[in-house]
Amino acid sequence: MRALFRFEFLAGLVLLTLVGGAVALSPWLFPDSGKTMDFLARLTPPFVNEAHWLGTDPMGRDILERVVVGGKISFIVGIFSALGAVTLGTVIGLLAGYYRGFWDSFLMRFADIQLALPFILLAITVIAIIGPGLDRIVILMIVAQWVQYARLVRASVLSLREAEYVQAAKSYGLPDRKIIFGHILPNAMGPLIILATLNVANNILLESSLTFLGLGIDPLTPSWGGMLADGRNYIQTAPWITIFPGLAIMFTVLGLNLLGDWLRDYLDPLGKTNT
Amino acid sequence: MLKHHSLKKLALATLLVVSSSSVWADTSLTVAQRQDPNSWDPIDTFLVAWSSAGGSLFDGLVLRDENLKLQPGLATSWEILEDGLRMRFKLSEGVKFHNGEDFNADAVKFTFDRLLGEEGAKGPQRSNYLSIKSIEVVDDHTVDFVMNAPDPVMLTKLAGYGAMIVPPKYITEKGDAHFNMNPVGTGPFKFKSYTQGDKLELVINPDYFGGKPKLDNLTYRFIREDATRLAELQAGRVDVVHDIAFSAIPTVKENDSIEIVSVAGPSIMSYQFNTKAGITKDLKVRQAINMAVDKKVLIDAFLGGYGTPIDSLQGKLSFGYDPDLKGYPFDPEKAKQLLKEAGVKPGTEITIDYRANNAAVGEISQAMTSFLQNVGLNAKLKPIESSVFLNDIVPKGKTDELFQFTWGGWTFDFDNTAYLIYHDGERWNPYGTSEEMNKLLEAQRSIVDQDERLKILRQVGQLAHDNAYHLPLYNEDTIYAVSKKVKGFVPAPDRRMRYLTTTVEE
Numbered sequence: 037m038r039a040l041f042r043f044e045f046l047a048g049l050v051l052l053t054l055v056g057g058a059v060a061l062s063p064w065l066f067p068d069s070g071k072t073m074d075f076l077a078r079l080t081p082p083f084v085n086e087a088h089w090l091g092t093d094p095m096g097r098d099i100l101e102r103v104v105v106g107g108k109i110s111f112i113v114g115i116f117s118a119l120g121a122v123t124l125g126t127v128i129g130l131l132a133g134y135y136r137g138f139w140d141s142f143l144m145r146f147a148d149i150q151l152a153l154p155f156i157l158l159a160i161t162v163i164a165i166i167g168p169g170l171d172r173i174v175i176l177m178i179v180a181q182w183v184q185y186a187r188l189v190r191a192s193v194l195s196l197r198e199a200e201y202v203q204a205a206k207s208y209g210l211p212d213r214k215i216i217f218g219h220i221l222p223n224a225m226g227p228l229i230i231l232a233t234l235n236v237a238n239n240i241l242l243e244s245s246l247t248f249l250g251l252g253i254d255p256l257t258p259s260w261g262g263m264l265a266d267g268r269n270y271i272q273t274a275p276w277i278t279i280f281p282g283l284a285i286m287f288t289v290l291g292l293n294l295l296g297d298w299l300r301d302y303l304d305p306l307g308k309t310n311t
Numbered sequence: 312m313l314k315h316h317s318l319k320k321l322a323l324a325t326l327l328v329v330s331s332s333s334v335w336a337d338t339s340l341t342v343a344q345r346q347d348p349n350s351w352d353p354i355d356t357f358l359v360a361w362s363s364a365g366g367s368l369f370d371g372l373v374l375r376d377e378n379l380k381l382q383p384g385l386a387t388s389w390e391i392l393e394d395g396l397r398m399r400f401k402l403s404e405g406v407k408f409h410n411g412e413d414f415n416a417d418a419v420k421f422t423f424d425r426l427l428g429e430e431g432a433k434g435p436q437r438s439n440y441l442s443i444k445s446i447e448v449v450d451d452h453t454v455d456f457v458m459n460a461p462d463p464v465m466l467t468k469l470a471g472y473g474a475m476i477v478p479p480k481y482i483t484e485k486g487d488a489h490f491n492m493n494p495v496g497t498g499p500f501k502f503k504s505y506t507q508g509d510k511l512e513l514v515i516n517p518d519y520f521g522g523k524p525k526l527d528n529l530t531y532r533f534i535r536e537d538a539t540r541l542a543e544l545q546a547g548r549v550d551v552v553h554d555i556a557f558s559a560i561p562t563v564k565e566n567d568s569i570e571i572v573s574v575a576g577p578s579i580m581s582y583q584f585n586t587k588a589g590i591t592k593d594l595k596v597r598q599a600i601n602m603a604v605d606k607k608v609l610i611d612a613f614l615g616g617y618g619t620p621i622d623s624l625q626g627k628l629s630f631g632y633d634p635d636l637k638g639y640p641f642d643p644e645k646a647k648q649l650l651k652e653a654g655v656k657p658g659t660e661i662t663i664d665y666r667a668n669n670a671a672v673g674e675i676s677q678a679m680t681s682f683l684q685n686v687g688l689n690a691k692l693k694p695i696e697s698s699v700f701l702n703d704i705v706p707k708g709k710t711d712e713l714f715q716f717t718w719g720g721w722t723f724d725f726d727n728t729a730y731l732i733y734h735d736g737e738r739w740n741p742y743g744t745s746e747e748m749n750k751l752l753e754a755q756r757s758i759v760d761q762d763e764r765l766k767i768l769r770q771v772g773q774l775a776h777d778n779a780y781h782l783p784l785y786n787e788d789t790i791y792a793v794s795k796k797v798k799g800f801v802p803a804p805d806r807r808m809r810y811l812t813t814t815v816e817e
Contacts, residue, residue: 073681075608094612094613251696256691269556269559272541273559
């Protein structure tokens with residue numbers, strides 16, 4: 037119970053609740069989804085106009101509205117792609133590392149092939165075939181990123197499967213499933229969580245590169261990464277276009293990292309830090 | 312006492328040094344531009360980046376000045392014979408190439424034989440000059456161009472890149488590859504050094520036949536990033552920036568040591584309609600969309616005011632421009648009514664295709680959706696990777712209802728634009744126009760009488776307008792960012808800068 041009052045947990049929870057709450061309420065707060073343009077009010081600086089507290093972008097759209105509304109796309113892309121890649125990568129890594137032999141060589145050769153393909157090339161090819169869209173982007177990122185997790189998990193499993201407690205569990209006659217999920221996976225979680233929280237931020241930005249190349253979502257739909265890309269040419273004259281979505285990404289990632297840290301400690305079966 | 316005396320001496324000496332340096336120091340100008348053309352052979356390229364630097368190295372028989380008037384260049388005079396099937400040029404005497412070679416009729420013949428021959432076939436320039444059949448040397452300083460058919464735009468084209476006169480002996484001896492990297496011409500500046508991807512250094516040609524330039528050194532630096540080019544200008548390491556992003560204009564205006572110099576240019580921005588599929592098949596819908604967009608607002612908001620609204624695909628400097636052409640007015644109410652008449656329900660979806668890698672085009676396209684929304688059309692955007700867009704989507708007619716279309720038009724002659732986008736079967740006319748249009752375009756190509764041609768080109772503009780094949784938006788100004796140390800800067804509308812009268816004050 038005491039674990040719930042740790043600083044990382046509280047701070048992470050507050051940050052994510054604030055950002056996530058605003059994003060979740062956005063359809064009621066801003067029903068026009070940040071798409072209304074007002075060319076006369078373009079590039080309004082922040083904190084001078086009550087109608088646009090955080091200023092406006094080159095199209096005269098309200099930055100506050102777009103940051104809040106844009107969070108939806110960024111959350112979906114960032115979190116679902118990381119979750120998907122973690123799940124797929126972990127399963128493959130566990131299987132390959134635990135059973136070795138044919139499955140190991142087979143799955144890891146797949147990983148090698150995947151690693152040899154540059155992401156943008158893969159993205160252009162896949163999207164040329166299946167067409168752009170939010171779900172496709174998430175799938176594309178999962179396909180491109182499961183390898184990292186698979187390799188990470190496999191490396192941990194290779195050493196864990198030789199550990200004495202695993203050997204002991206085997207000699208007790210526990211089924212493989214219980215050994216893998218009860219004894220090996222919890223011990224391999226630490227680095228996995230760190231990598232996953234980092235990837236969330238990465239994927240939020242990756243979505244913007246894909247959109248910039250015309251491979252992503254409709255450019256009219258706001259997203260944090262897309263806002264950063266829009267503001268690039270105005271960084272000297274209108275920095276607020278990039279600063280606010282940048283802050284939103286920062287708080288989200290910070291919150292996720294703090295929660296990840298806490299979760300890692302909480303799940304630490306040796307209880308090294310959680311005394 | 313002694314001390315006082317020596318101080319005076321020192322002051323005097325300093326004064327001498329300062330004054331002499333301002334008299335004797337070389338004046339140098341450094342220009343930054345986005346692109347490096349990678350070869351300085353005039354027939355290898357169609358890049359504006361070539362001409363903005365290469366224009367200082369080479370001359371044509373005809374030159375086009377900053378007011379876009381044709382002036383004698385290496386030819387002193389010309390006459391048109393045999394109803395345009397023969398053009399006779401008198402050449403300047405006593406002109407030498409930078410390497411000392413004489414300029415004469417043989418050099419002209421060599422230049423065009425090379426352009427129309429094997430070497431020219433490798434580059435993009437040759438196709439502009441195919442109306443030339445052969446060059447005949449009359450005497451040392453007279454040449455005849457024998458034409459396959461009369462070409463009313465030939466004189467302008469002789470001021471173009473491909474017709475720059477090159478030295479026969481130098482190229483024959485050293486080879487084309489050497490010439491690409493070590494160009495020799497007759498122009499106001501001589502080649503000194505070239506580092507690919509970095510810079511081109513030129514020095515004064517004191518014997519230039521058009522008068523000695525005022526600069527001693529002229530350096531071009533190639534800097535890809537918009538922001539870096541501007542930063543170099545702000546830091547004083549560069550004096551002139553050739554390609555300045557519209558979004559950077561406010562930054563430049565805030566800086567007291569830099570100014571924006573602008574002049575009406577050739578580039579136009581428009582959206583074309585898919586006239587074969589979707590709701591834009593209907594003329595009324597196309598007219599409605601023309602009335603839905605406020606061009607003035609787009610220019611003021613996104614170009615900082617550096618542009619002019621247009622009603623045909625040319626600016627007012629273009630030959631063929633029609634001041635009497637009445638464009639579609641900005642009238643959202645009328646637009647809604649036309650859409651209603653055409654049976655288009657409010658909320659109907661319409662998609663705009665555009666090149667993905669250009670931030671300015673992306674902004675204009677986004678703004679377009681707002682105007683279309685305003686008349687009840689639900690506009691979607693489809694950014695498409697640039698080379699796919701230009702080589703597949705547009706030429707093969709795979710676009711959605713609207714697609715973005717920009718055009719350079721360096722000849723400032725509407726033929727060069729209109730023929731390629733309105734004549735059936737041309738690359739940029741995927742959806743076809745009409746038999747009437749084809750006939751007009753073909754007719755003006757064989758007429759030498761310029762008044763008659765102008766009449767036809769205006770008819771072409773009117774016909775395109777009546778059929779609303781497109782939504783012409785604006786004619787962009789050519790803008791330069793220039794340090795205030797630079798005096799006598801004369802902006803060229805086509806970016807073919809010569810820097811003959813330019814100086815730099817320290």
